[in-house]
Amino acid sequence: MNSPLQTYLLTQKDNLNTAMVAYVANLEQVAKVKPSIARDIVNELENQRSHLKLIASENYCSLATQAAMGNLLTDKYAEGYPEHRYYGGCVNVDSVEMTAAREAEKLFGADYAYVQPHSGADTNLVAYWAILSAKVETPTLEELGVKSLNDLTAEQFDALRVKFCNQKLMGLDYSCGGHLTHGYKMNVSARMFDSYPYGVDKETGLLDYDAIEKQAMEVKPLILLAGYSAYPRSINFRRFREIADKCGAVLMVDMAHFAGLVAGKVFTGDEDPVKWADIVTTTTHKTLRGPRGAMILCKEEFADYVNKGCPMVLGGPLPHVMAAKAIAFKEANTKDYQDYAHNVQANAKALASACQKRGMKLQTGGTDNHLMLIDIYSTYGLTGKQAEAAMFQCGVTLNANALPYDPMGAWWTSGIRVGTPAITSLGMNTTDMDEIADILDYVLKGTKAGLTKDGKPAKGKVIVDAIVQENAKKRVKAILSKYVLYPELDLDFLKKHFVK
Ligand code: DSN
Numbered sequence: 309m310n311s312p313l314q315t316y317l318l319t320q321k322d323n324l325n326t327a328m329v330a331y332v333a334n335l336e337q338v339a340k341v342k343p344s345i346a347r348d349i350v351n352e353l354e355n356q357r358s359h360l361k362l363i364a365s366e367n368y369c370s371l372a373t374q375a376a377m378g379n380l381l382t383d384k385y386a387e388g389y390p391e392h393r394y395y396g397g398c399v400n401v402d403s404v405e406m407t408a409a410r411e412a413e414k415l416f417g418a419d420y421a422y423v424q425p426h427s428g429a430d431t432n433l434v435a436y437w438a439i440l441s442a443k444v445e446t447p448t449l450e451e452l453g454v455k456s457l458n459d460l461t462a463e464q465f466d467a468l469r470v471k472f473c474n475q476k477l478m479g480l481d482y483s484c485g486g487h488l489t490h491g492y493k494m495n496v497s498a499r500m501f502d503s504y505p506y507g508v509d510k511e512t513g514l515l516d517y518d519a520i521e522k523q524a525m526e527v528k529p530l531i532l533l534a535g536y537s538a539y540p541r542s543i544n545f546r547r548f549r550e551i552a553d554k555c556g557a558v559l560m561v562d563m564a565h566f567a568g569l570v571a572g573k574v575f576t577g578d579e580d581p582v583k584w585a586d587i588v589t590t591t592t593h594k595t596l597r598g599p600r601g602a603m604i605l606c607k608e609e610f611a612d613y614v615n616k617g618c619p620m621v622l623g624g625p626l627p628h629v630m631a632a633k634a635i636a637f638k639e640a641n642t643k644d645y646q647d648y649a650h651n652v653q654a655n656a657k658a659l660a661s662a663c664q665k666r667g668m669k670l671q672t673g674g675t676d677n678h679l680m681l682i683d684i685y686s687t688y689g690l691t692g693k694q695a696e697a698a699m700f701q702c703g704v705t706l707n708a709n710a711l712p713y714d715p716m717g718a719w720w721t722s723g724i725r726v727g728t729p730a731i732t733s734l735g736m737n738t739t740d741m742d743e744i745a746d747i748l749d750y751v752l753k754g755t756k757a758g759l760t761k762d763g764k765p766a767k768g769k770v771i772v773d774a775i776v777q778e779n780a781k782k783r784v785k786a787i788l789s790k791y792v793l794y795p796e797l798d799l800d801f802l803k804k805h806f807v808k
Contacts (some may be wrong), residue, residue: 309688312336312805319801327371327796334378335806353802357793360744360784362699362706364679364727365537365565367597368734368793370639373632377599381628389424389615389806401627408630411637415571416582418605422614423633424625426590428564430604431734432489433621435587436497438606438613439531439558440472441620473500478524478557479533480515481505484712485681487537487562504529508539508712513672515539517547525554534581535562535589538709540660540675542575545584552586561585564602566677568595568729571640572649586610595652595678595729597645598636601629618766648732652678655728658738662745663726671711678727683711685722688752691767692721698755698770699724702780720767734791743787752782 310318316332339346356368386401387394390409393402405417405423412421422727425431448468452465454460460468477497479490484507488495491503504527509516524532532552534543545561552559561581567590569575570582581588588605592598604614618625639645660675663682669679684695692708699706709725716722728736731744754776 312339315805316801325796325798327794328798330371330375331802332805335802338447339806343806343808347808350799350802353797354799356797357705358788359700360704360747360788361730362704362726362728362744364707364729365594365731366727366790367568367594369593369597369599369632371794372774372798373599373635373639376635377628377633379631381629381631382626384627385624386627387618387624387696389422389618392406392615401625401630404627404631404634405625408634408637411634411641412603412605415637415641416605418582418588419608420606420611420614422604422606422617423601423630424613424617425589425602425604425620426622426626426629427600428487428562428589428602431589431591431604432487432562432619433754434496434614434617435560435589435606436477436500436531437605437620438604438610438616439560439587439772440475441559441613443530443612444468444471444475473502475501475531476504476527476529477501477531477533478504478527478529478614479531480536480539481507483710483714483718484508485536485539485565487535490533490535490562499679501531510713513712515543517544517551519553520548521551524551524557528555529557531560532557532767533560533562534585535564537565537685538679538681540672540677540680542579542676543581544578545581547580549584558587559585560587560589562589564589564591565594565679567591568597568640569649569653569677571596572646572652574649574653576721582736587614592633592636596636596730597642597648597733598640599629599632601626601633603633607670612690616717652728652732653724654738655732655736656680657739659726659728659745660742662742663748668745668749678729680726681709681711682726683723684752685716688755690752690755690757690770691716692724693719693768694755694757694770695724695752697768698751698772699748701770701772702747702751703784704751704778704780731791733791733792734788736787736791740787743763743783747780747783750783751776752764754780 309556313332335346385395386398390402390406408423409421477491480486482492489497506520534548591602594599656675660680668687693738696708708721709723710718710721711723754773757765760766
């Protein structure tokens with residue numbers, strides 16, 4: 309009997325579909341060991357093709373990026389940094405890591421790139437400890453007249469540990485759109501730092517730079533941190549630089565959400581954090597459209613410190629993911645990608661105004677970036693969680709998100725966060741945004757709260773009208789049929805051979 313790959317090759321005529329050949333060959337290897345994993349991969353392709361992805365932090369990376377991840381590079385240990393490893397035989401990993409780092413530096417105009425971190429959370433930890441090493445450890449060692457930590461007495465080392473933990477961090481409050489790792493109490497960042505979060509203006513929902521400056525002058529943080537997970541506006545990093553200089557802080561920016569808009573030259577000048585910050589962290593898989601991972605960009609002054617990410621925070625890097633980062637950075641350094649990034653922003657603006665036209669209330673009244681926060685409770689009387697569940701039943705993925713100072717709290721929430729990076733990667737444009745806003749409005753109008761066992765409205769349950777659900781699904785299908793995810797891949801063939 310023919311294998312799936314042989315069967316596929318027999319169907320091919322003059323134009324060999326090499327992407328499909330590679331996909332089938334890979335899945336065939338996987339299925340030989342564990343068929344259910346090949347099945348799950350194909351089912352995920354079907355899921356992602358059949359849902360409208362409005363999750364602001366997700367995207368679709370290229371098949372080339374995926375191919376760079378699926379290989380023997382995963383087998384290599386390479387703790388350390390290029391040409392300074394704790395293991396032998398790292399010459400190819402050195403080449404991979406240096407290529408990715410140089411591509412990142414070129415793309416962002418950065419002094420130095422460190423491409424090992426695996427996620428946004430650990431890249432922020434590496435950055436924090438690089439700053440602590442530069443600004444607390446090094447001066448302490450100098451003061452004591454010793455060269456290394458190993459020269460300290462037990463008492464001196466203990467005093468240094470206390471000093472590390474008494475440093476101040478000032479980042480955007482989690483409840484106002486900041487990230488967990490920016491000094492939220494449940495995260496290690498607020499346990500290793502003395503955290504003084506700043507908020508957004510209660511009336512406008514905007515960052516108030518004068519208020520941030522006033523707070524920074526009182527707190528005098530070691531680190532002033534800008535960046536967000538849920539803030540729909542651009543940031544003036546020149547202003548943040550002024551504040552940091554005035555209060556004597558290191559300026560760190562977490563650009564995970566909008567790195568693609570920086571790479572794509574949507575955010576330039578005062579809105580380009582790489583120009584103004586001492587250290588910039590980012591994930592590589594959001595607007596940037598690379599593999600799941602992260603990196604740091606920094607000024608020369610911090611290069612030696614971030615290079616010590618391992619042993620400070622990280623273990624072995626993921627060489628296969630660094631290879632994929634190199635591919636994605638190269639892809640992002642093109643006119644095509646810049647067009648993509650501008651379209652992400654144009655689509656977000658178009659979607660925001662189409663939602664407003666239908667009576668939805670938007671946090672800050674609109675968007676400058678790739679995302680918007682919609683006040684669902686005041687428009688439809690639903691919690692964010694209910695809206696998320698209702699939309700999922702109709703083929704749309706998005707997430708509930710707390711609004712600043714949200715009375716519903718961080719779990720149920722009054723709002724949803726909606727973003728355009730993934731749908732723009734599919735090729736959608738501003739003319740499609742009206743239909744998407746209409747589907748959101750149609751479903752949410754046709755949804756009511758479910759009931760608890762004793763007949764009270766349940767915050768997390770929904771009842772979507774059956775006709776509404778059927779119609780909405782048809783409309784989602786119609787729009788997605790115009791913009792097929794990875795059109796090179798023949799889903800029917802993959803399902804027939806790998807989903808049993
Ligand atoms: N999980 C990311 C997001 O959705 O914004 C942040 O880490």
